[in-house]
Amino acid sequence: MVAMPGLTPGEIMVTAAAREIRDGEVVFVGMRLPLIAFQLAKFTHAPRAVGIFENGIVRETPSQEFLLTMGDPPNVVGANMCTRMSVVMALLGRGRVDVGFIGGAEVDRFGNVNSSYIGPRSKPKVKLPGSGGACDIASLAGRLLVIMSHERHRLRDAVDYVTSPGFLRGRDQRQATGLPGGGPAALITTLGVFGFDAETGEAVLQSYHSGVSIDQIREQTGWPLRVSAAVRETSVPTSEEQAIIRRLDPQGFWTRQATG
Amino acid sequence: MVAMPGLTPGEIMVTAAAREIRDGEVVFVGMRLPLIAFQLAKFTHAPRAVGIFENGIVRETPSQEFLLTMGDPPNVVGANMCTRMSVVMALLGRGRVDVGFIGGAEVDRFGNVNSSYIGPRSKPKVKLPGSGGACDIASLAGRLLVIMSHERHRLRDAVDYVTSPGFLRGRDQRQATGLPGGGPAALITTLGVFGFDAETGEAVLQSYHSGVSIDQIREQTGWPLRVSAAVRETSVPTSEEQAIIRRLDPQGFWTRQATG
Amino acid sequence: MELAEAIGRFVPDGSAVATGTCLESMIPFAAGHEMIRQRRRDLTLIGPIADILFDQLIGAGCVVRIQAAWVGNVSAGLGYAYRRATEQGVPRSIVVEDYTNYTVALALWAGAHGMPFVPVRSGPGSDIVKDHPGFAEIASPFGGGRVPVVKAVRPDVAIIAVQRADAGGNAHLWSHFGITEEAGLAADRIVLLAEEIVDQSVILSDPNRVLFPAFMVCAVVHCPGGCHPSPVQGHYGRDHPFYGEYHHATRTPDGMAVWLERWVYGVPDRAAYLEALGRERWDALRRLRSAPAAPVDYAW
């Protein structure tokens, strides 16, 4: 049950993300690492989890082929339901989605995510693609899981632009806004895993990946790092998990590159 | 081209209704007489008219069999589109429906129709089935055609309850209400055909059916009858039209009974 | 699951039930009859036009409230039980909240999205929206005057008939949909009545025909003939005379009681009902002309 050699941060992230999915849950799946995490969970501890894709697909079984986008034809074949986006979004809107994944360019210590503008909106330094469904998932999913490459310029005290609301400037503020979803439950990075303080909604380091030090994480984090009293090393994938990941992403397209 | 013997009010009404449909128009079809009128129009002067049914059916060709309800299986076979009610209602809501038909228990001189309550709502003398889609059609169709059995207790100065708005108490009032549709264009009864005054929105008798006198109509009308200066006899069906009607309603289920 | 168990477990007294959502076809009469047999009480019935199903439930005393666009007998006229309940409070008085087809569809649509309300396109000028707890007018934040809105409706359960389903709740429905999608998505849970139970692979081969995710379905009941006298495309036609017979038989409360005894209380389940209907009559309704859909390949 020891992981195979050449373990990558992507593989650790995928495993950590998969373990956030409980059996039988309804998961709003993104592409890249989240998709592989969902599939890994299905093959291991959560065989009855259901995956939802914003283009209108609902699946209970993983696609038979590696996907580069959720619209790839293998994702339609074997799907339980192919419908309109508005139908799957209604499932989100009605509170039927337990977990949602999003990525982005920047995240802050309250779990707010920016995937729209680096620099001022009127004169951006970088125009990013935008929300897609990320803001919807962040607003409405029961628990939000954020996946991010851990670099100091990405983990910021406050993002330039809130595309997808986390706890805004604290749990109270999110609640006051009336957003129905539960907000961020975990921030899974290339270096570690954060939870969010039950009172304030601040990110708190829960675990560091194998071979990474807390100091290294502090250095790469743009806010004063809070570390859980129970901090530990992130569980590494079992050899079974790693084998599944490598079967799901044979070229290492998503799990053997720097970021999700 | 002379009509066959035994001409019924139903057949005259169907023919008058059919002639209100122009070629290429999109028609929100009801059941009974309106359905036969639509089919008659298709077979004669309006071959490119399109029929819409509130259950979600869009058809360009009449059903191959006599229908008792719009949900009868022959109405699905050969349909151009079978979808949700909300899709066909969106066509109405977006102003894409040229003509709609409704019936009811009572109509008043401004074309308001009651199909809900005879007597007070709190203690009705008769509880009628309700709007169905009638209020939607009356509110949103480009032109509204009302079909009614002509009896004094049905053609009232003011209905007990406005299920489906005509001109309310006058064209101005309808306009002030912001209803998008054009309102009543014709009231087709078992005795004659009314238009609606371009200023006031009051019903004005345009024609009386064969064998019916204006006095008879006055007697059966619950408001001070206004008669058009150009009043004439309602055009009777041609023999071709009558033959088509009798093919469409072979048992005379809708066209050889008293009312639509 | 057996129908009796599904109704027993998932449609308790006091439930708000959406059904008859395809309009005149695919009305799950068998489920309504089971509610009557189980003497369900205080139901709220939600639907557009459920033909005589709502009239029967009202006549049997199961209903406290109606949220519908139309209640009656589509091919034969008024519903006598509905009239007796609203005019005389017999067998009990009921609360009627009138909608139109479009507005009840929109109210359920809003419920499906978790929205509190949604604008409507009809209502102003009609007495339907007066003194109605579900309608209001608001100012548009984008200018252009007042906008009528309808409050969301969220049924506790939607009871929906389909042509075929697998045991896990994946199902295919074809022909016109009425407000079935909106009603199902708005409901807390869905009970499916299927003409046929098929292997999951059949359903998954054509995911465009699936209206609901299986996780919303709490019961799949195999119930052939469950929609009689309403039609099911591909399975049986509409039993037109049955509606006229019902109309004449239920003119009086006594007649209603006799009708219910004959067709509901007196038969334990749908199989017995179809037997009571008679083999010949039932076979005649199932003598259909084929109209196959052109093949579709989801090749990948």
Place this chain on the structure above:
Amino acid sequence: MELAEAIGRFVPDGSAVATGTCLESMIPFAAGHEMIRQRRRDLTLIGPIADILFDQLIGAGCVVRIQAAWVGNVSAGLGYAYRRATEQGVPRSIVVEDYTNYTVALALWAGAHGMPFVPVRSGPGSDIVKDHPGFAEIASPFGGGRVPVVKAVRPDVAIIAVQRADAGGNAHLWSHFGITEEAGLAADRIVLLAEEIVDQSVILSDPNRVLFPAFMVCAVVHCPGGCHPSPVQGHYGRDHPFYGEYHHATRTPDGMAVWLERWVYGVPDRAAYLEALGRERWDALRRLRSAPAAPVDYAW
């Protein structure tokens, strides 16, 4: 109708165009390329995630405004042309109105119904709704606080790819629908690009697969391969490397010009484009495994 004529007649300068509405699949690139070839100007592009189609139209200078949830390159990263236009005004500056997937779907849904606006479920707390002409908050007339709403969006034209259509505009689309139905119903008119033209009887045999009434369709264009490099279920797969190649080729304005010359200006139509792509590459994308839908009978 030929594609050049359809774009020439129905997509004039200044049009608001909804396209790429299925998300990553069935994107009518051929129609976008024709707009570029005809040097269309001042377009508003409306969509959820149209992959690199919007980037190409922006890079070619056709666009004045974007109303979308996401603009970039789904499998390869950011869109360089979109970045240049928004960051540097090259080749021209554009107005960006950001939406989310759900809110752009709802805005089009409201447009489809002729409603001025509709409530949304996301938006509060996000900077997307700040200083945005399409978002507001209103009081609920039923209590429970403020409700975020989005203003209706009504495209002039929706350009939609389908697997098969008849000459009259009846069409079948299968696989996931994204916001195609909402966009088409909200638009003034619809241009269809069909992989196959079939007899009307094929379409009418399965009316549940039809998304729009034919009277809304102003042009049916037979355009096989019109969605490459995006996939069309049942016809061809996604040309993944093409997106990476585009990404690398269009890093600079000069690179963009070269790319447009090679794939758009340099080819008169889609047939020539597919020839330029090369028979082998195109054939490989069309080598599919069959996945037939289970038969359905609309017997009556």
